Amino acid sequence: MSGAVRVLVFYSAAAGHESSVIDAYRRVSMGMRGTAGLLSSQLLQSALDPSEFAVLSEWTSLSQFNSWEQGSRHKGQTSALRSYRDDDSGKGYGIYEVVDQF
Template sequence: MTARILVFANVAPAVANEFELAYLQVTARMKGTPGLLGDELLRGPDGSGRYLLLSEWESEEQFLAWETAPGHREITSPMTPYWSGSFERRIYNIAARLEHGAAAS
């Protein structure tokens, strides 16, 4: 079952640009990771440094295997200096999906 991983994070606004560049480094390193379908970095609209990292995986199990694998911390290390305080991670399995553009029958 397809899973979405949401990571809510805070970054000091003064280093937001550096954090976004670090995110791009991490995603480049993750290309070809088994089970990873996509990844997005969403910035809050108010300039407060609030971010949502959203990734989609073929399954929750594949995400957890990647997260616990040796090398996970090394791959994601470019972003860690920019975390400001704690972050929260949530896993959701897709229960239903509307396919946009599909013809109604």
């Protein structure tokens, strides 16, 4: 096990307003640069429904992610995306530990 963690957070936009999510992600990602433990972040857009998005972030460890998520800066750093969060299909996010890779 590598200890790395991947976090997926799901977002959606009204049809025709997809660029709003992209712009919000860009603002959030600029503020996240240099965050301890954050290795990378990607905005993914569904090939099946362009109004659906996911942010995939990679963290060095679950403890680093938890420290950031429970810290005082978390809500402010991600506020631009909050209104687009898609919680309709469950909790709206997933946290996955890497157990194997090639």
